[in-house]
Amino acid sequence: MIIRDITAPNPGPFTLSGTRTYLLGESTVIDPGPAIDSHIEAIRAAMPALRTILLTHRHEDHAPAAVALKHATGARILAPLGVLDDATVDQRIAGGESLLIEGEALQVIATPGHTSEHVCFLTSAGDLFTGDTVLGVGTTTIFPPDGSMRDYIDSLRVLLTHQPTRIFPGHGPTRGDAHAVIEQYIAHRLEREQQVLDSLAAGATSAAAIRERIYPHLDPRLRGAAEIQIDAHLDKLRNEGCVVEHGGEYRVIRK
Ligand SMILES: [Zn+2]
Known part of the structure; x- marks a missing residue:
């Protein structure tokens, strides 16, 4: 599956260089990002045949552009409960599903912690789209009571069991050492x-x-x-x- 990405123009202390929106093949987007017109236009230009929008979690820097993209293209939105409203989302996902995306299986993995509804997506090649569960550099934020450190560390351990090879994070660079990054994340939190x-x-x-x-x-x-x-x-x-x-x-x- 060919993976491209576009970084949204929303850099900051929490978003690093900005939200990374991933384009899978010719018709699928993961986390279209904030509702910034120039970013939405860039996604449309890069993916004229957009059909499917996948969301990892509800945060403003990941999900809102899905609404404008759906409106403009008719693409369907798949998202966990709590992300956008029920009238906007076409299919709720919770983890455990296997989606057929671009002719390949894409696994949905529940990863509560950063937010309670957060999910990650894993290709059969081991490419893991982590949203805000694992970033390319630094650490993510856990805001209780919706965020939970206990759930978060458990989710990192679950991700390890799936043996991902590469991490495509919501912020920061792609990492080719997925196992080591996740182990470092667990060690960091325990430290x-x-x-x-x-x-x-x-x-x-x-x-x-x-x-x-x-x-x-x-x-x-x-x-x-x-x-x-x-x-x-x-x-x-x-x-x-x-x-x-x-x-x-x-x-x-x-x-
Ligand atoms: Zn977030």
């Missing part, structure tokens, strides 16, 4: 979790205090997001009975 526990043991009791310890020189624009990631770890640790929270203060009860 961060240990840092959260160590910070609590050292006397930090809030996400802000833990953030100061773990990321002392962080770009101020990213501080809020970093604290939310720490909250996501704290949620996981609390669910696992390692940490308790009382009056907004966290404490380790079991390592």
Whole structure:
């Protein structure tokens, strides 16, 4: 299957160089991206025979262009529940399906964590379209309560079992070392979790205090997001009975 891509003009601290929209063969798009006219036009020009739009998750930098593309071309939209509205989406997917795309099987894999409904797509050649579950560089964001660190780490482990070869992420460069990237992602989160526990043991009791310890020189624009990631770890640790929270203060009860 020939894979092309177009990067949307929405660069930023979370979107990196912009959302990568993937064009599979001659008629399928994965994550058409934000509703930016020039990007929608670029997709239409690159894929005049568009028939199918696949969405990984509901975020504004991935899904909204699907609506304009469907309107303009009549393409069908396949997306998990929670992405766009039921009147717009032609088929709901949840993971476990095998879709026939461009004459080849494309597997849908449920990967909750970044968002609860997130799915990834895997070709029979091992090319994995990861949306925001795995990025080409850096790490993704987990925003509780919809995002879940526990689900996220489980989803990464599920992706490993599918033995992907290449990663085509929603942001950042394509990676040819899929297995190593996913293993690094898991190791990174577990290491961060240990840092959260160590910070609590050292006397930090809030996400802000833990953030100061773990990321002392962080770009101020990213501080809020970093604290939310720490909250996501704290949620996981609390669910696992390692940490308790009382009056907004966290404490380790079991390592
Ligand atoms: Zn996202």
